Amino acid sequence: MQTLLLWLFYLSSFYAFIPGLITRIFGFRVFRRGTGKQDFALTFDDGPDPVYTPQLLDLLKRYDMKATFFLVGSHAESHPDVVKQIHEEGHLIGIHNYIHKSNWLMRPKTVRMQLKRTDDIIYSVTGERPTFYRPPWGIVNLFDFAKNSGYRIVLWSAMFGDWRSKTGSNKLVKRILRKLKPGEVMLLHDCGTTVGANPDAPMNMLIALEQVLEEAQRRNLKSIRIDTMINSEKKLQKAKLSIMKRMVVSLWLLWEKVFHVLFQLETVTPKDPMLHFRPISYQGKAVTMDDGTRLEKGDQVLELHFDNKKLFHIGSRSRSEMQLAIQMIRAMQKDLPTLANMVLERPEYMDIKGLYGVTMISRGPEQFGFHVQDLPQGLFASSARIYLKILLSIIHPRGQSRLKEGSKKMEPKLLMMPVDVLINRYAEKGSRSYRSPKQDSAEEHELSDLPIGSASQGLSS
Incomplete structure (x- = not known):
């Protein structure tokens, strides 16, 4: 019995714990933070919600901010009109499984089925296939870690406990403002029906977010979509490599002159x-x-x-x-x-x-x-x-x-x-x-x- 438990421990560690630890601590094969000078990324999980998501969209439109929504497939299936509104207003849509269940508790085949089902639902409404994925609670298994899903996994650099009503809007404002910096990927929730969340918690989030967006405008900061942030990162990295390459080339050509003389x-x-x-x-x-x-x-x-x-x-x-x-x-x-x-x-x-x-x-x-x-x-x-x-x-x-x-x-x-x-x-x-x-x-x-x-x-x- 002890041997069996030991093998189960090793198997669970290899399948779930170690990949999750590596992605969360080292950011391996996931995107969780940018390096922009004026941009940050608002991301919202667990929606769409027929009450809170439309209010959130109105708030984002008022401040001319873009966001990324990681949708639960069953919610998207129930509220296609809200999914359509998210898409038409220029926000990015990603996948958050068909049901809000940890990947640690599902077989690889089950996870793939959840992804495909949600993908098909989003495509039927928007005409576009999602390419980004955030696993529930940010927990990945071995097959997510190995990029077998085909989606780019996005985690976050800041979360605020906004799924609990007792956090309150005032405390949320303080927490979010401490992280209101370029490059941050902020995790918030526009739906409170997930296990462990409070149904009315998104109202506090909306109250707090309005104050945060007001401060963001004052600081000349702007929320952008995750794909925009990732593309900016690629361009920045390319520019850095170009500068590095020019330095290497200059040193190389200087060495060549010395070599010719020697x-x-x-x-x-x-x-x-x-x-x-x-x-x-x-x-x-x-x-x-x-x-x-x-x-x-x-x-x-x-x-x-x-x-x-x-x-x-x-x-x-x-x-x-x-x-x-x-x-x-x-x-x-x-x-x-x-x-x-x-x-x-x-x-x-x-x-x-x-x-x-x-x-x-x-x-x-x-x-x-x-x-x-x-x-x-x-x-x-x-x-x-x-x-x-x-x-x-x-x-x-x-x-x-x-x-x-x-x-x-x-x-x-x-x-x-x-x-x-x-x-x-x-x-x-x-x-x-x-x-x-x-x-x-x-x-x-x-x-x-x-x-x-x-x-x-x-x-x-």
Whole structure:
């Protein structure tokens, strides 16, 4: 028996108590407060009531305030004319179950049936489906917590005990005025037929609310609908993220300037930079590229770097990933011929065996002649993954959402191009004759009998 009671305790805690505690204390997956400068939200539960709700609507109209009504389905079914008036006067309607019963005491299927029945009643009167839900007493179960209902759950930041007649209007005024601040979501009741409430309690609420609305006008505060408050929150959050993004971009571009100086990067086309590069000694594992060229540790390569400022400007102007890719392709098509001619014309690049780079935007580089492969696992791969994901979240037109589409699609890739491919595909006709490392190796013994100085002069002429 004790074991059974213990299991029942665990089950009830998992199903009801823990989700309720997390939502009420931490606000997880519920909306309960805004951050507006001049707006607060009046919300009313348990209605509609044929006596008190029309009086409330008249009061709100007189002070030009909007509110949100969480309706009990059975009450809405009995008083469709009041539901219609709420809707026509521009207030928001949400669901408060078909009957005022705690979700802790109902199975998930029963809760869904209550929601659907109330939804259908409201839709039949207003022609609109409600999208917001306040469970009775603000109590959620595991399935509400998991957002299986499909509705946005709205709780509150302030409640005042207005369902009890003994509270009185004077005490209510004092309690509400203490919470009359921007961003508050106030819970009041326009019906007193719920178990535990007093039938005449809404009259005290109406008397108190009139004084509160008078004071709200004096303070230049306005009650708005919950959906308006949530949309304002989204815009504000977006603006904050935009400011944060600009700060991050500024710091990133400053770091890029420092990086270019520290590692002596050269720019292919300084007037319109896209590709930067530096000669380095390849330190990775041996790789056989698509044309059979083998890149081994110690070989000389040109390490490529995209211009982050250019990428950011392209990303900010692009409305889709396709537009971003097209702009990058055009920039690459412009820079690769210039880079090929630079390799041909500069004696110091005569030993370069290929191009080398790491990128997160690796769709379609094969069309340029690049060999693409995964980075070998290790510290460099891990750090490159973090760095490039941060960069992509800033420059990509869909930002963070692009990073959630699967880790395999967003893995950094190693790009390599044999120098032969670079020269043959991109160098201008009539450029200086190119001697690849393969040709130099084949003729090495012919030059071995010459003095070092002569060989050097021949290569540098």
